[in-house]
Amino acid sequence: xxxALSKILVFQACGAAIAAIAGLPVPGPVIGLGLLFVHLLxxxxxxxxxxxxxxxxxxxxxxxxxxxxxxxxxxxxxxxSGALAIVLAVALGTLATLATTALxxxxxxxxxxxxxxxG
Amino acid sequence: MAEAGFExxxxxxxxxxxxxxxxxxxxxxxYEKLGRPSLLHPVLIAMLGLGGFxxxxxxxxxxxxxxxxxxxxxxxPAVVLLAVPLFRHRHSIIHFFGVILATxxxxxxxxxxASVAPxxxxxxxxxxxxxLAPRAATTTVAIGISEEIGGIPxxxxxxxxxxxxxxxxxxxxxxxxxxxxxxxxxxxALGVSAHVLxxxxxxxxxxxxxxxxxxxxxLNALATVTLVSVLQGSL
Numbered sequence: 495x496x497x498a499l500s501k502i503l504v505f506q507a508c509g510a511a512i513a514a515i516a517g518l519p520v521p522g523p524v525i526g527l528g529l530l531f532v533h534l535l536x537x538x539x540x541x542x543x544x545x546x547x548x549x550x551x552x553x554x555x556x557x558x559x560x561x562x563x564x565x566x567x568x569x570x571x572x573x574x575s576g577a578l579a580i581v582l583a584v585a586l587g588t589l590a591t592l593a594t595t596a597l598x599x600x601x602x603x604x605x606x607x608x609x610x611x612x613g
Numbered sequence: 614m615a616e617a618g619f620e621x622x623x624x625x626x627x628x629x630x631x632x633x634x635x636x637x638x639x640x641x642x643x644y645e646k647l648g649r650p651s652l653l654h655p656v657l658i659a660m661l662g663l664g665g666f667x668x669x670x671x672x673x674x675x676x677x678x679x680x681x682x683x684x685x686x687x688x689x690p691a692v693v694l695l696a697v698p699l700f701r702h703r704h705s706i707i708h709f710f711g712v713i714l715a716t717x718x719x720x721x722x723x724x725x726x727a728s729v730a731p732x733x734x735x736x737x738x739x740x741x742x743x744x745l746a747p748r749a750a751t752t753t754v755a756i757g758i759s760e761e762i763g764g765i766p767x768x769x770x771x772x773x774x775x776x777x778x779x780x781x782x783x784x785x786x787x788x789x790x791x792x793x794x795x796x797x798x799x800x801x802a803l804g805v806s807a808h809v810l811x812x813x814x815x816x817x818x819x820x821x822x823x824x825x826x827x828x829x830x831x832l833n834a835l836a837t838v839t840l841v842s843v844l845q846g847s848l
Contacts, residue, residue, distance in 0.1 A: 502690045509693070519842040521757030523692035524835065530696035540700050548697035551690065555753060555809060556656040557637045558688045559774070560663065561629070561681035562756045563656065565767025567664025568674040572768060576741040579732035580772060583745050587727030588779045588806050591749070592787055595720035595829070596802035600793045602712040 498543035505530045620676070629680030636663040651782050654810075656774055660767075692753050695834070698827040706828055713801065717829060720805040721836040724749035725844075744768040746844075748776060750837035751808035751830050758838060762845055773808065780807025781814045796822040804829025 508529055510522025518525070534540050566573065573580065622628055640658035647653060667677050678685070699706070706713060728748040732741050744764035747755035752773045759769035784807060788799050796819045803811035804826030812830055816823030 499690065502693050506689045506693045519761055519845055520838050521692070521754065521761055523689040523757060524754060524838050526689075526693040527696045527699075527831075528835075530693055531699050534696060534700040535703065540697055544694075545697060548694040551687070551694060552809075555691050557634065558684055558691060559656055559752050559756065559770050560633050560637055560659050561678055561685040562688075562766040563660035563770035563774070564664050564667065564677065564681075565674055565765060566660065566771045567668065567767070569765050569768055572738060572741055572744075572765060576732060576735070576737040579735045579737040579741060579745065580768075582731035582735075583728040583748060584772060584775045584779055586731070587724055587748065588776045589783060589787065590727050591720050591724040591806040592780060592784055592802050593791060594723050595716050595805045596788055596793045596798050597791060598719055599712060599716040599798035599801045600795050602715060603709070603795050603798055606709065606712055 495543055495547060498541065498547045501544065502526075502530070502547070505533070624676055624680055626680050626683050629677050630683055632663060632666070632677070633659075633681050633684055636666070651778055654774065654778055657771070657778075660771065688753050688756060692757065695751075695753075695831045699831050702824045702828050705824060709797075713825075713828060713832065716801050717805060717832045717836055720802075720829075721749055721833050721840060724806065724833075725837065725840055740765060741768070745772060746841050747837060748772050749805075750834040752777075754834040754838065758841055762841065777807040777810040781810045784811065784814065785818075797825045800825030801829040805833045 506523050506526040509524065509526030512518070512525050513520055513522045636659040637655065640655040640662060643658065644650070644653060644655045663677075667674060725746065725748075728745045729742055731737075732745050740763070743762050744759055744766075745768075746762065747758035747764065747769055749755075750758060750773070752770055755769050755773045756766045758764075759766045780803065784799075784803050788802070793799060793802075799818060800815040800822035803815045803822070805811075807814065808830050812823060812826040815826035
Protein backbone atom coordinates (compact mmCIF):
# COMPACT_ATOMS: atom_id res chain seq x y z
CA UNK A 495 0.00 0.00 0.00
CA UNK A 496 2.70 2.52 1.03
CA UNK A 497 4.93 1.34 -1.80
CA ALA A 498 2.11 1.81 -4.28
CA LEU A 499 1.30 5.25 -2.86
CA SER A 500 4.93 6.38 -3.04
CA LYS A 501 5.10 5.21 -6.66
CA ILE A 502 1.98 7.26 -7.47
CA LEU A 503 3.40 10.32 -5.70
CA VAL A 504 6.66 10.02 -7.69
CA PHE A 505 4.66 9.91 -10.95
CA GLN A 506 2.68 12.94 -9.82
CA ALA A 507 5.85 14.83 -8.86
CA CYS A 508 7.44 14.00 -12.24
CA GLY A 509 4.27 15.26 -13.94
CA ALA A 510 4.34 18.49 -11.95
CA ALA A 511 8.06 18.96 -12.69
CA ILE A 512 7.52 18.44 -16.43
CA ALA A 513 4.60 20.89 -16.43
CA ALA A 514 6.64 23.51 -14.55
CA ILE A 515 9.84 23.14 -16.57
CA ALA A 516 8.11 23.00 -19.97
CA GLY A 517 5.67 25.74 -18.94
CA LEU A 518 2.68 23.58 -19.91
CA PRO A 519 -0.76 24.86 -18.82
CA VAL A 520 -1.74 21.27 -17.91
CA PRO A 521 -2.24 20.14 -14.29
CA GLY A 522 0.79 18.08 -13.14
CA PRO A 523 -1.30 15.03 -12.09
CA VAL A 524 -2.71 14.73 -15.64
CA ILE A 525 0.84 14.38 -17.01
CA GLY A 526 1.49 11.93 -14.14
CA LEU A 527 -1.53 9.90 -15.37
CA GLY A 528 0.02 9.69 -18.84
CA LEU A 529 3.41 8.68 -17.42
CA LEU A 530 1.85 5.97 -15.24
CA PHE A 531 -0.14 4.63 -18.20
CA VAL A 532 3.00 4.38 -20.36
CA HIS A 533 4.81 2.70 -17.44
CA LEU A 534 1.99 0.15 -17.03
CA LEU A 535 2.00 -0.59 -20.78
CA UNK A 536 5.76 -1.22 -20.63
CA UNK A 537 5.45 -3.41 -17.53
CA UNK A 538 2.54 -5.29 -19.13
CA UNK A 539 0.68 -5.67 -15.84
CA UNK A 540 -0.58 -3.58 -12.92
CA UNK A 541 0.57 -4.60 -9.43
CA UNK A 542 -2.06 -5.83 -6.97
CA UNK A 543 -1.15 -3.00 -4.54
CA UNK A 544 -1.62 -0.25 -7.16
CA UNK A 545 -4.85 -1.87 -8.32
CA UNK A 546 -6.15 -2.04 -4.72
CA UNK A 547 -5.12 1.56 -4.06
CA UNK A 548 -7.15 2.70 -7.07
CA UNK A 549 -10.19 0.68 -6.03
CA UNK A 550 -10.04 1.97 -2.47
CA UNK A 551 -9.40 5.63 -3.27
CA UNK A 552 -11.89 5.80 -6.14
CA UNK A 553 -14.75 4.81 -3.85
CA UNK A 554 -14.19 7.99 -1.82
CA UNK A 555 -13.18 10.42 -4.57
CA UNK A 556 -16.33 12.56 -4.10
CA UNK A 557 -15.15 13.40 -0.55
CA UNK A 558 -12.06 15.02 -2.06
CA UNK A 559 -14.19 17.47 -4.10
CA UNK A 560 -15.79 18.94 -1.00
CA UNK A 561 -13.06 21.43 0.10
CA UNK A 562 -12.92 22.97 -3.39
CA UNK A 563 -16.70 22.80 -3.84
CA UNK A 564 -17.46 24.69 -0.63
CA UNK A 565 -15.80 27.66 -2.36
CA UNK A 566 -19.01 28.19 -4.33
CA UNK A 567 -20.62 29.56 -1.17
CA UNK A 568 -18.29 32.55 -1.06
CA UNK A 569 -18.96 33.30 -4.74
CA UNK A 570 -22.75 33.55 -4.83
CA UNK A 571 -22.33 36.97 -6.52
CA UNK A 572 -20.72 35.25 -9.51
CA UNK A 573 -23.25 32.39 -9.52
CA UNK A 574 -26.14 34.85 -9.30
CA SER A 575 -24.96 37.04 -12.18
CA GLY A 576 -24.14 34.01 -14.33
CA ALA A 577 -27.13 31.84 -13.38
CA LEU A 578 -28.50 31.67 -16.94
CA ALA A 579 -25.12 30.65 -18.35
CA ILE A 580 -24.82 27.92 -15.69
CA VAL A 581 -28.29 26.49 -16.28
CA LEU A 582 -27.80 26.43 -20.07
CA ALA A 583 -24.34 24.91 -19.82
CA VAL A 584 -25.50 22.19 -17.42
CA ALA A 585 -28.83 21.27 -19.01
CA LEU A 586 -28.29 21.78 -22.74
CA GLY A 587 -24.59 20.97 -22.62
CA THR A 588 -25.13 17.63 -20.93
CA LEU A 589 -28.10 16.58 -23.09
CA ALA A 590 -26.37 17.60 -26.33
CA THR A 591 -23.20 15.73 -25.34
CA LEU A 592 -25.14 12.60 -24.33
CA ALA A 593 -27.17 12.49 -27.54
CA THR A 594 -24.34 13.17 -30.00
CA THR A 595 -21.76 10.88 -28.39
CA ALA A 596 -24.26 8.00 -28.17
CA LEU A 597 -25.50 8.44 -31.77
CA UNK A 598 -22.01 8.79 -33.26
CA UNK A 599 -20.57 5.89 -31.24
CA UNK A 600 -23.53 3.66 -32.17
CA UNK A 601 -23.05 4.49 -35.87
CA UNK A 602 -19.27 3.96 -35.76
CA UNK A 603 -19.52 0.65 -33.85
CA UNK A 604 -21.98 -0.58 -36.47
CA UNK A 605 -19.65 0.53 -39.28
CA UNK A 606 -16.72 -1.19 -37.56
CA UNK A 607 -18.69 -4.43 -37.32
CA UNK A 608 -19.56 -4.28 -41.02
CA UNK A 609 -15.94 -3.64 -42.03
CA UNK A 610 -14.88 -6.62 -39.91
CA UNK A 611 -17.50 -9.00 -41.33
CA UNK A 612 -16.68 -7.98 -44.94
CA GLY A 613 -12.94 -7.81 -44.45
CA MET B 614 -10.12 35.74 24.11
CA ALA B 615 -12.32 32.73 23.47
CA GLU B 616 -12.92 33.99 19.95
CA ALA B 617 -9.20 34.29 19.20
CA GLY B 618 -8.80 30.71 20.46
CA PHE B 619 -11.49 29.50 18.06
CA GLU B 620 -9.80 31.27 15.16
CA UNK B 621 -6.54 29.48 15.91
CA UNK B 622 -8.38 26.14 16.18
CA UNK B 623 -9.98 26.74 12.77
CA UNK B 624 -6.52 26.85 11.18
CA UNK B 625 -5.63 23.36 12.46
CA UNK B 626 -5.85 20.71 9.71
CA UNK B 627 -7.78 18.66 12.28
CA UNK B 628 -10.63 21.17 12.09
CA UNK B 629 -11.08 21.42 8.33
CA UNK B 630 -10.49 17.74 7.65
CA UNK B 631 -12.87 16.55 10.38
CA UNK B 632 -15.62 19.03 9.45
CA UNK B 633 -15.39 17.88 5.84
CA UNK B 634 -15.41 14.15 6.60
CA UNK B 635 -18.27 14.50 9.11
CA UNK B 636 -20.32 16.62 6.67
CA UNK B 637 -19.74 14.08 3.88
CA UNK B 638 -20.63 11.06 6.03
CA UNK B 639 -23.74 12.83 7.40
CA UNK B 640 -24.82 13.74 3.85
CA UNK B 641 -24.29 10.12 2.73
CA UNK B 642 -26.41 8.78 5.61
CA UNK B 643 -29.16 11.31 4.82
CA TYR B 644 -29.00 10.33 1.14
CA GLU B 645 -29.45 6.62 1.99
CA LYS B 646 -32.31 7.39 4.42
CA LEU B 647 -34.16 9.41 1.76
CA GLY B 648 -33.94 6.50 -0.72
CA ARG B 649 -31.07 7.85 -2.88
CA PRO B 650 -32.82 10.79 -4.61
CA SER B 651 -30.47 11.62 -7.52
CA LEU B 652 -30.85 15.41 -7.11
CA LEU B 653 -29.66 15.31 -3.49
CA HIS B 654 -26.27 13.76 -4.21
CA PRO B 655 -24.21 13.58 -0.98
CA VAL B 656 -21.35 15.69 -2.39
CA LEU B 657 -23.74 18.50 -3.26
CA ILE B 658 -25.43 18.36 0.16
CA ALA B 659 -22.08 18.22 1.98
CA MET B 660 -20.78 21.26 0.08
CA LEU B 661 -23.86 23.38 0.66
CA GLY B 662 -24.27 22.24 4.28
CA LEU B 663 -20.63 22.91 5.10
CA GLY B 664 -20.83 26.27 3.31
CA GLY B 665 -23.82 27.23 5.45
CA PHE B 666 -21.95 26.10 8.56
CA UNK B 667 -18.97 28.33 7.70
CA UNK B 668 -21.26 31.33 7.17
CA UNK B 669 -23.02 30.63 10.51
CA UNK B 670 -19.78 30.31 12.48
CA UNK B 671 -18.26 33.32 10.70
CA UNK B 672 -15.32 31.28 9.37
CA UNK B 673 -13.76 32.59 6.17
CA UNK B 674 -13.53 30.17 3.24
CA UNK B 675 -9.77 30.81 3.06
CA UNK B 676 -9.13 29.62 6.62
CA UNK B 677 -11.42 26.59 6.15
CA UNK B 678 -9.68 25.67 2.89
CA UNK B 679 -6.21 26.10 4.42
CA UNK B 680 -7.11 23.59 7.11
CA UNK B 681 -8.98 21.16 4.79
CA UNK B 682 -6.08 21.20 2.32
CA UNK B 683 -4.79 17.67 3.09
CA UNK B 684 -7.99 16.24 1.58
CA UNK B 685 -7.75 18.53 -1.45
CA UNK B 686 -4.15 17.42 -2.04
CA UNK B 687 -5.28 13.78 -2.39
CA UNK B 688 -6.99 14.79 -5.65
CA UNK B 689 -3.54 14.61 -7.29
CA PRO B 690 -2.91 10.88 -6.63
CA ALA B 691 -6.58 10.22 -7.50
CA VAL B 692 -6.01 11.70 -10.98
CA VAL B 693 -2.74 9.79 -11.51
CA LEU B 694 -4.49 6.54 -10.54
CA LEU B 695 -7.00 6.99 -13.41
CA ALA B 696 -4.27 5.30 -15.48
CA VAL B 697 -5.35 2.03 -13.79
CA PRO B 698 -8.85 1.73 -15.40
CA LEU B 699 -7.33 2.90 -18.68
CA PHE B 700 -4.77 0.08 -18.46
CA ARG B 701 -7.40 -2.49 -17.45
CA HIS B 702 -9.36 -1.75 -20.62
CA ARG B 703 -6.34 -1.32 -22.92
CA HIS B 704 -7.45 -4.15 -25.24
CA SER B 705 -10.82 -2.52 -25.95
CA ILE B 706 -9.09 0.83 -26.46
CA ILE B 707 -6.63 -0.63 -28.96
CA HIS B 708 -9.28 -2.66 -30.79
CA PHE B 709 -11.77 0.22 -31.13
CA PHE B 710 -9.24 3.05 -31.14
CA GLY B 711 -10.78 4.90 -34.11
CA VAL B 712 -14.36 4.71 -32.85
CA ILE B 713 -13.41 5.78 -29.32
CA LEU B 714 -11.12 8.61 -30.40
CA ALA B 715 -13.64 10.08 -32.86
CA THR B 716 -16.49 9.86 -30.35
CA UNK B 717 -14.55 11.33 -27.44
CA UNK B 718 -13.04 14.21 -29.44
CA UNK B 719 -16.45 15.11 -30.87
CA UNK B 720 -18.13 14.79 -27.46
CA UNK B 721 -15.48 16.96 -25.87
CA UNK B 722 -15.82 19.65 -28.56
CA UNK B 723 -19.60 19.75 -28.15
CA UNK B 724 -19.39 19.79 -24.35
CA UNK B 725 -16.83 22.59 -24.36
CA UNK B 726 -18.80 24.69 -26.88
CA ALA B 727 -22.05 24.17 -24.97
CA SER B 728 -20.33 25.13 -21.70
CA VAL B 729 -18.66 28.30 -22.88
CA ALA B 730 -21.07 29.61 -25.55
CA PRO B 731 -24.02 30.48 -23.22
CA UNK B 732 -21.63 32.34 -20.89
CA UNK B 733 -20.14 34.31 -23.79
CA UNK B 734 -23.58 35.11 -25.28
CA UNK B 735 -25.08 36.23 -21.97
CA UNK B 736 -22.05 38.44 -21.36
CA UNK B 737 -21.02 36.60 -18.19
CA UNK B 738 -17.93 37.50 -16.18
CA UNK B 739 -14.62 36.18 -17.65
CA UNK B 740 -14.11 34.37 -14.33
CA UNK B 741 -17.39 32.55 -14.98
CA UNK B 742 -16.28 31.58 -18.52
CA UNK B 743 -13.06 30.13 -17.09
CA UNK B 744 -14.99 28.29 -14.37
CA LEU B 745 -17.36 26.73 -16.94
CA ALA B 746 -14.73 25.77 -19.54
CA PRO B 747 -13.46 22.64 -17.68
CA ARG B 748 -17.06 21.38 -17.22
CA ALA B 749 -16.57 18.58 -19.74
CA ALA B 750 -13.85 16.89 -17.67
CA THR B 751 -14.40 14.70 -14.63
CA THR B 752 -14.46 16.78 -11.40
CA THR B 753 -11.02 15.64 -10.20
CA VAL B 754 -9.41 16.93 -13.38
CA ALA B 755 -11.83 19.85 -13.85
CA ILE B 756 -10.83 21.37 -10.49
CA GLY B 757 -7.17 21.23 -11.56
CA ILE B 758 -7.91 22.88 -14.92
CA SER B 759 -10.00 25.57 -13.24
CA GLU B 760 -7.13 26.41 -10.84
CA GLU B 761 -4.71 26.40 -13.77
CA ILE B 762 -6.65 28.86 -15.99
CA GLY B 763 -7.94 31.20 -13.28
CA GLY B 764 -11.50 29.99 -12.78
CA ILE B 765 -13.23 29.52 -9.41
CA PRO B 766 -12.74 25.81 -8.51
CA UNK B 767 -15.84 25.88 -6.27
CA UNK B 768 -18.10 27.00 -9.11
CA UNK B 769 -16.48 24.44 -11.43
CA UNK B 770 -16.98 21.59 -8.94
CA UNK B 771 -20.67 22.37 -8.43
CA UNK B 772 -21.30 22.78 -12.17
CA UNK B 773 -19.58 19.48 -13.04
CA UNK B 774 -21.48 17.60 -10.33
CA UNK B 775 -24.82 19.10 -11.45
CA UNK B 776 -24.02 18.07 -15.04
CA UNK B 777 -23.24 14.53 -13.91
CA UNK B 778 -26.56 14.38 -12.03
CA UNK B 779 -28.44 15.56 -15.14
CA UNK B 780 -26.48 13.03 -17.22
CA UNK B 781 -27.32 9.95 -15.16
CA UNK B 782 -30.95 11.00 -14.70
CA UNK B 783 -31.66 11.85 -18.35
CA UNK B 784 -29.17 9.45 -19.95
CA UNK B 785 -30.99 6.07 -19.92
CA UNK B 786 -34.42 7.46 -21.04
CA UNK B 787 -32.69 9.52 -23.76
CA UNK B 788 -30.92 6.38 -25.03
CA UNK B 789 -34.27 4.59 -25.28
CA UNK B 790 -35.77 7.58 -27.14
CA UNK B 791 -32.88 7.56 -29.62
CA UNK B 792 -33.21 3.75 -29.94
CA UNK B 793 -29.57 3.11 -29.06
CA UNK B 794 -29.10 -0.46 -27.88
CA UNK B 795 -25.32 -0.92 -28.15
CA UNK B 796 -24.11 -1.02 -24.54
CA UNK B 797 -20.66 0.19 -25.59
CA UNK B 798 -22.14 3.34 -27.18
CA UNK B 799 -24.34 3.98 -24.13
CA UNK B 800 -21.32 3.52 -21.86
CA UNK B 801 -19.14 5.93 -23.84
CA ALA B 802 -21.90 8.55 -23.80
CA LEU B 803 -22.42 8.21 -20.04
CA GLY B 804 -18.69 8.36 -19.29
CA VAL B 805 -18.11 11.41 -21.49
CA SER B 806 -21.09 13.39 -20.20
CA ALA B 807 -21.64 12.20 -16.60
CA HIS B 808 -18.10 11.19 -15.51
CA VAL B 809 -17.79 9.18 -12.30
CA LEU B 810 -21.55 9.05 -11.72
CA UNK B 811 -22.02 7.96 -15.34
CA UNK B 812 -19.46 5.19 -14.92
CA UNK B 813 -21.34 3.91 -11.86
CA UNK B 814 -24.64 4.00 -13.76
CA UNK B 815 -23.08 2.26 -16.78
CA UNK B 816 -21.80 -0.65 -14.63
CA UNK B 817 -25.43 -1.19 -13.55
CA UNK B 818 -26.33 -1.66 -17.24
CA UNK B 819 -23.53 -4.13 -18.04
CA UNK B 820 -19.82 -4.83 -17.64
CA UNK B 821 -19.17 -3.67 -21.23
CA UNK B 822 -21.07 -0.41 -20.71
CA UNK B 823 -19.04 0.22 -17.54
CA UNK B 824 -15.72 -0.47 -19.24
CA UNK B 825 -16.48 1.90 -22.11
CA UNK B 826 -17.76 4.52 -19.67
CA UNK B 827 -14.41 4.43 -17.80
CA UNK B 828 -12.53 4.81 -21.08
CA UNK B 829 -14.82 7.66 -22.15
CA UNK B 830 -14.40 9.47 -18.83
CA UNK B 831 -10.60 9.33 -18.73
CA LEU B 832 -9.96 10.07 -22.42
CA ASN B 833 -12.50 12.89 -22.34
CA ALA B 834 -10.68 14.43 -19.37
CA LEU B 835 -7.42 14.28 -21.35
CA ALA B 836 -9.12 15.76 -24.44
CA THR B 837 -10.60 18.57 -22.34
CA VAL B 838 -7.23 19.44 -20.79
CA THR B 839 -5.65 19.58 -24.25
CA LEU B 840 -8.45 21.60 -25.81
CA VAL B 841 -8.72 24.08 -22.93
CA SER B 842 -4.95 24.64 -22.88
CA VAL B 843 -4.97 25.33 -26.61
CA LEU B 844 -7.87 27.77 -26.26
CA GLN B 845 -6.68 29.25 -22.97
CA GLY B 846 -5.56 32.55 -24.48
CA SER B 847 -9.02 33.25 -25.91
CA LEU B 848 -11.11 32.38 -22.83
